Amino acid sequence: MDDMIKVFVIDRDEKRHELDAPTDMNMNMMELCKSYDLPVEGTCGGMAMCASCHMYVLSSHEISERSEDEEDMLDEAFFVEDNSRLGCQIKLAADLDGLEVRLAPVGS
Amino acid sequence: MIQTDILIIGAGPCGLFTVFEAGLLKLRCHLIDSLPHPGGQCTEIYPKKPIYDIPAYPSILAGELTERLMEQIEPFSPGFTLGERAEIIEKDEDGQFVVTTNRGTKHRAPIIAIAAGLGCFEPRKPPVENLASYEDKGVEYIIKDPEFYRGKKVVISGGGDSALDWTIFLTEGVASDVTLVHRRPSFRGHPDSVQKVLDLAEAGKINLITNAEVVGVSGDGNLNALEVKHTTDGMMSISTDHWIPLFGLSPKLGPIAEWNLNISKNAIEVDTFDYSTNVPGIYAIGDINNYPGKLKLILCGFHEATLMVQSAYKRIFPDKNLVLKYTTVTGKPSL
Ligand SMILES: Cc1cc2nc3c(=O)[nH]c(=O)nc-3n(C[C@H](O)[C@H](O)[C@H](O)COP(=O)(O)OP(=O)(O)OC[C@H]3O[C@@H](n4cnc5c(N)ncnc54)[C@H](O)[C@@H]3O)c2cc1C
Ligand code: FES
Numbered sequence: 467m468d469d470m471i472k473v474f475v476i477d478r479d480e481k482r483h484e485l486d487a488p489t490d491m492n493m494n495m496m497e498l499c500k501s502y503d504l505p506v507e508g509t510c511g512g513m514a515m516c517a518s519c520h521m522y523v524l525s526s527h528e529i530s531e532r533s534e535d536e537e538d539m540l541d542e543a544f545f546v547e548d549n550s551r552l553g554c555q556i557k558l559a560a561d562l563d564g565l566e567v568r569l570a571p572v573g574s
Numbered sequence: 575m576i577q578t579d580i581l582i583i584g585a586g587p588c589g590l591f592t593v594f595e596a597g598l599l600k601l602r603c604h605l606i607d608s609l610p611h612p613g614g615q616c617t618e619i620y621p622k623k624p625i626y627d628i629p630a631y632p633s634i635l636a637g638e639l640t641e642r643l644m645e646q647i648e649p650f651s652p653g654f655t656l657g658e659r660a661e662i663i664e665k666d667e668d669g670q671f672v673v674t675t676n677r678g679t680k681h682r683a684p685i686i687a688i689a690a691g692l693g694c695f696e697p698r699k700p701p702v703e704n705l706a707s708y709e710d711k712g713v714e715y716i717i718k719d720p721e722f723y724r725g726k727k728v729v730i731s732g733g734g735d736s737a738l739d740w741t742i743f744l745t746e747g748v749a750s751d752v753t754l755v756h757r758r759p760s761f762r763g764h765p766d767s768v769q770k771v772l773d774l775a776e777a778g779k780i781n782l783i784t785n786a787e788v789v790g791v792s793g794d795g796n797l798n799a800l801e802v803k804h805t806t807d808g809m810m811s812i813s814t815d816h817w818i819p820l821f822g823l824s825p826k827l828g829p830i831a832e833w834n835l836n837i838s839k840n841a842i843e844v845d846t847f848d849y850s851t852n853v854p855g856i857y858a859i860g861d862i863n864n865y866p867g868k869l870k871l872i873l874c875g876f877h878e879a880t881l882m883v884q885s886a887y888k889r890i891f892p893d894k895n896l897v898l899k900y901t902t903v904t905g906k907p908s909l
Contacts, residue, residue, distance in 0.1 A: 541733035573699035
């Protein structure tokens with residue numbers, strides 16, 4: 467299908483999931499993970515207000531830069547690295563075909 | 575012992591609106607919330623965001639919605655136990671429920687309405703190995719009494735207002751030694767507090783370590799050192815008596831899981847006839863419940879609260895018949 471891409475998500479048990487992701491539904495990576503029942507909370511519904519969708523981008527795809535809100539919210543995440551992103555701020559689009567991310571660890 | 579008709583666990587929008595609907599039936603309510611203020615997610619996560627799907631409000635700030643709900647229920651003078659977590663539910667010999675909080679406050683009621691949303695807001699704990707074994711042995715997530723830190727070495731982590739404010743406060747003649755560790759050079763807190771912290775660092779009064787994160791804890795029963803990872807300088811060890819990680823709050827189901835209720839996917843299963851749970855007399859409304867087709871929306875929670883109090887009334891007064899009266903007919907609400 468034209469409006470589908472593939473993305474890969476490595477969960478916290480090191481399991482790699484291959485997901486079919488629609489690009490025509492205004493979806494983001496947090497929502498995609500939730501729709502596949504992967505353990506991403508997404509408490510704030512995707513407004514960069516909860517940091518529960520922290521993930522690392524492993525592939526070299528170009529993603530729009532972190533906004534000020536995203537930077538601020540990453541302050542409440544743990545083990546933030548240069549490739550850290552809030553999943554809800556990664557919009558699924560055709561140029562992200564093959565994107566690979568790893569879910570960040572969560573505290574108890 | 576606080577006695578009421580409907581004991582509501584959770585003072586988010588759905589818990590608050592329950593007071594109104596119960597009040598129309600002359601039932602009294604008391605609310606318990608672990609947060610120090612009412613409003614639930616609306617107050618804690620997004621008070622300044624506009625909500626667009628509250629009927630008749632084309633737009634209303636989440637904080638304002640809470641204020642309006644408080645105004646609407648005021649005539650029914652609900653009681654509040656704030657800053658305490660409902661911990662234990664028991665039944666007494668009269669068949670009434672007794673709910674005890676983590677601070678030991680007891681409440682008694684024939685009906686419980688659980689409006690606990692996504693759960694209790696609790697401090698976010700870093701996923702650092704062995705952290706739990708140092709809790710209250712040097713690691714604290716909340717500062718209860720600043721005096722506790724007098725003359726002590728303290729490390730604070732975080733970049734928001736609470737991290738900045740406590741850094742400033744503890745530096746001013748309380749702790750002997752204060753270090754602030756933050757993952758980047760800029761802070762999201764109030765500009766005045768940021769400036770103050772930068773000034774203190776400049777003056778050598780605090781040890782400010784940015785581009786760094788605490789990744790390990792160690793000690794001999796009590797905490798005595800932290801392992802800090804700096805993005806360019808690598809690992810370092812800091813000796814300290816206390817570590818206070820301040821990374822905000824996030825909701826956790828908490829004690830609800832122990833109440834013998836049917837729970838799936840962190841939500842309480844209910845019957846959509848009246849939002850009753852598997853335990854007679856206990857209802858669940860708002861984000862905390864689950865049923866086929868459930869949507870976690872404020873509007874839906876209001877509807878659930880309205881139907882729930884009807885059923886609660888019939889449980890309390892099995893012999894009385896309830897007739898629906900419009901508020902336009904009954905007039906200005908009062909108990
Ligand atoms: C960023 C964001 C945007 C949103 N936007 C919208 C929107 O546009 N429209 C909409 O309809 N909804 C929206 N929502 C969802 C809406 O906020 C929730 O549906 C609503 O808050 C649920 O209300 P509630 O009363 O069920 O629970 P909550 O608001 O979660 O309140 C539950 C309360 O219970 C307390 N509690 C839990 N367990 C215990 C315990 N054991 N003891 C004591 N207290 C306890 C908690 O501390 C909390 O204060 C949004 C949510 C977020 C986070
Ligand atoms: S879902 Fe809340 S920050 Fe992404």
